[in-house]
Amino acid sequence: xxxxxxxxxxxxxxDSTLLPDTRLLEAxxxxxxxxxxxxxxxxxSANATLRLKQAQALLxxxxxxxxxxxxxxxxxxxxxxxxxxxxxGQQDTKLTEARSLLGxxxxxxxxxxxxxxxxxxxxxxxxxxxxxxxxxxxxxKPLASPAPLSIxxxxxxxxxxxxxxxxxxxERAPTVLQAGAQWxxxxxDLFSAPSAALIQARAQAxxxxxxxxxxxxxxxx
Numbered sequence: 001x002x003x004x005x006x007x008x009x010x011x012x013x014x015d016s017t018l019l020p021d022t023r024l025l026e027a028x029x030x031x032x033x034x035x036x037x038x039x040x041x042x043x044x045s046a047n048a049t050l051r052l053k054q055a056q057a058l059l060x061x062x063x064x065x066x067x068x069x070x071x072x073x074x075x076x077x078x079x080x081x082x083x084x085x086x087x088x089g090q091q092d093t094k095l096t097e098a099r100s101l102l103g104x105x106x107x108x109x110x111x112x113x114x115x116x117x118x119x120x121x122x123x124x125x126x127x128x129x130x131x132x133x134x135x136x137x138x139x140x141k142p143l144a145s146p147a148p149l150s151i152x153x154x155x156x157x158x159x160x161x162x163x164x165x166x167x168x169x170x171e172r173a174p175t176v177l178q179a180g181a182q183w184x185x186x187x188x189d190l191f192s193a194p195s196a197a198l199i200q201a202r203a204q205a206x207x208x209x210x211x212x213x214x215x216x217x218x219x220x221x
Contacts, residue, residue, distance in 0.1 A: 003107050004068065005129055005161040008182035009037035010190075010206040013072075013165075014058075015140060016043045018191045021050065025057055030196035032065035034203025038183065040087050042072035055081050068107060075101050085109070085128070090118065095125040109163065114147035116154050123158050130155060131185065134166020135176060140187045141166065152180035170202070173209055184209075 012031050019027050028039065039062055041055050055071060059081050062069040068084040071077050073092040078085065085107030086098055098108055109129040112118040119130045132151050134144035144166055152162055164181035169189045176184060184206060193199045 003105075003128055005038075005107065006182070007037070008161070009184075009210055010035065010203055011038040011040065011163060011183045011185040012036045012190055012203075013040040013042050013140075013185055013187045015187050015191060016045050018188065021046075021054065024054060025061065026196050027191055027199055028058060029061055029065075030199040031190060031203040032061060032067055034200040035207035036065075036067060036190075036203050037207075038068050038070065040070045040072055040185070041083075042087075044072075051077060052080065055083065059083055070107060070109065078102060078106070087111070087131070095122060095127060099126050111165075112155075113145060114151050116151065119155050119158055119160075123160060127160060129161040129163055129183070130158065131163040131165055132181075133164055133185075135164055136167025136169075136172060138165075138167040138188075149176065149179040152176075156180055170205055170209075173206065177209060 014024065041058050043051055055077055059069050070085050070087050071083050072087050073089065075086055075093050075098050087109045088095055088098060089111045095108060095110055107128045109131055110122045110127045111131045112122060114132060122130055133147050134141060135147050135149060138144055155162055161182045162180060163183040163185050164176045165185035168176060168184050168186050173184055190199060190202055193202050
């Protein structure tokens with residue numbers, strides 16, 4: 001079940017350092033205007049009240065722009081606001097537990113680093129997409145282990161949409177798409193732009209890659 005993930009596109013991830021509360025909604029809406037198709041709300045620092053407020057506001061924005069909203073790890077927050085699903089790390093809530101709580105309609109993606117074995121387990125557990133990386137040095141996660149682009153081709157036979165993360169930039173993106181990624185997960189190269197207009201332009205440039213470049217090998221019918 002692709003749940004709308006087969007089309008691929010720009011997958012933005014929020015960062016509380018780059019996007020404090022005063023800037024979050026403006027920046028995200030700019031990316032949405034630029035065509036961002038998937039958003040992950042990730043904030044490990046905010047208190048529960050602020051996280052709820054931000055997540056609700058982001059969901060409203062995403063609904064306006066027909067973008068799906070995922071919550072990083074927090075299954076209860078996802079349930080509370082009615083978000084589209086969650087993204088899980090290997091040390092987060094177990095995928096099977098999240099699926100039991102959220103149901104089959106929820107999108108559940110999982111970080112697989114550079115491991116085909118983790119990806120195979122995620123497939124068996126019912127993941128909707130597989131995220132690999134970091135492919136390049138990342139300021140968001142500077143200690144992340146490097147992943148070779150070849151892991152994307154190795155994961156193609158698993159039949160799930162593939163997300164590439166870690167140091168993705170507009171210059172590097174075509175190479176990553178050619179390697180087999182359907183989604184580009186971007187933090188800094190999108191949300192570090194100093195103005196809403198530049199964020200929108202950058203999002204548009206990313207989305208243009210999906211329509212202008214030759215399609216990456218598809219694993220979906």
